[in-house]
Every structure is written in structure tokens, then in C-alpha cells.
Amino acid sequence: MQNTEDHAAPAAPGHEPGAAGAHEGTEAAGGHSAGLPQFDMAWWPGQILWFLIIFFGLMIFMKAFVVPRLGGTIEARENTISGGIAEARRLKEEADQAAAAAQAEMATARANAQRVANEARAKAQAEVAARLADEEAKLSAKGAEAEARIAAARESAMGHVQTVAQDTAQAIVQKLTGKAATAAELAGARG
Numbered sequence: 037m038q039n040t041e042d043h044a045a046p047a048a049p050g051h052e053p054g055a056a057g058a059h060e061g062t063e064a065a066g067g068h069s070a071g072l073p074q075f076d077m078a079w080w081p082g083q084i085l086w087f088l089i090i091f092f093g094l095m096i097f098m099k100a101f102v103v104p105r106l107g108g109t110i111e112a113r114e115n116t117i118s119g120g121i122a123e124a125r126r127l128k129e130e131a132d133q134a135a136a137a138a139q140a141e142m143a144t145a146r147a148n149a150q151r152v153a154n155e156a157r158a159k160a161q162a163e164v165a166a167r168l169a170d171e172e173a174k175l176s177a178k179g180a181e182a183e184a185r186i187a188a189a190r191e192s193a194m195g196h197v198q199t200v201a202q203d204t205a206q207a208i209v210q211k212l213t214g215k216a217a218t219a220a221e222l223a224g225a226r227g
Contacts, residue, residue, distance in 0.1 A: 202222050205217070205222055206222060209221075
């Protein structure tokens with residue numbers, strides 16, 4: 037500690053205040069060397085007392101105000117996180133249910149589409165079969181009609197064949213013999 041007299045009185049020539057002068061003044065006043073008071077043993081009891089007062093004051097302040105707020109903030113954060121996780125799980129379950137419902141609807145729609153396609157295919161096949169049967173009936177009728185015409189033409193041709201055969205036989209006989217054959221001779225030759 038410095039003397040207040042040093043500050044109040046003007047310095048005599050050769051005794052300017054400075055580091056050397058301050059050091060000499062403190063040694064003369066207290067007999068202790070100048071330095072930091074924290075390292076001076078005479079100040080330690082007071083420093084320890086003030087350290088303990090400040091330390092316990094800060095402890096009480098932290099325990100009364102800071103820790104509850106910090107704990108409340110941490111708890112609120114945990115609640116927010118757990119609430120967010122629960123909401124995410126709920127939304128995931130809803131999405132899974134919606135996806136399952138959509139898949140069920142798609143399966144139903146596929147089954148309905150398959151059923152409609154099968155019905156349309158069966159209907160088309162039935163129409164084709166009906167048309168085919170109708171065409172076959174028409175073709176059968178035309179075939180029977182053609183066979184009847186062919187049989188009639190054959191009968192007619194057979195009738196003409198006999199006439200032509202008789203005419204041909206008569207012409208051959210006439211050419212070979214020089215005389216015309218009678219109908220009885222021709223009928224006997226056919227015989």
C-alpha cells in the first residue's frame with residue numbers, strides 16, 4: 037500500500053514518483069515488498085472469506101434460479117422430442133394403413149378389371165361362336181343345296197349319258213354295219 041502523502045506532496049528533485057520510488061515507499065511504510073496482494077500471506081484470510089462468500093452465493097443462485105430453468109428447458113426439450121417421435125410414429129402408422137388400404141383397393145380394382153375382361157372375352161367368344169355356328173349353318177345349307185343340285189345334275193347327266201350312249205352306239209353300229217340299229221337291239225345290248 038502506498039502512502040497518501042506521496043500522492044499529495046510534490047516530489048522533491050531527484051525523488052520522482054515511479055516504479056523505484058513506489059517500491060521504496062511501500063518498503064518504508066509497511067516493510068513488505070510490493071507485489072500482488074493475492075500472494076501476500078497477510079491478505080489470505082480475507083481473500084478466503086470473500087472467496088467462500090462468493091462461492092456459496094453463486095451456488096445458492098445456481099441452485100435457486102439457473103438449475104431449475106435449465107432442468108425445465110431440458111425437460112421441455114425431451115417432451116418436445118418424445119412428442120415429435122410419437123407424432124412421427126402415429127403418422128407412419130396412418131401412412132401404413134393408407135398404403136394397405138390403397139393396395140387392397142388396387143387388388144379389388146385388378147380383380148374387377150380381370151372379371152370384366154373375362155366377361156368381355158367370354159361374351160366375344162360366345163358372339164364369335166354364334167356367328168361361326170350361323171355361318172356353318174349357312175354353309176351347311178348351301179352345301180346341302182349344292183349337293184342336291186349336283187345330284188340332280190348327275191341324274192340329269194346320267195339320263196343324258198344313256199341317250200348319248202344310245203346315240204353313240206347307234207352311230208357306231210351304223211358306221212360298222214351300214215344299217216341303223218333298232219331301239220330293241222340297243223336295249224338288249226345295254227342289258
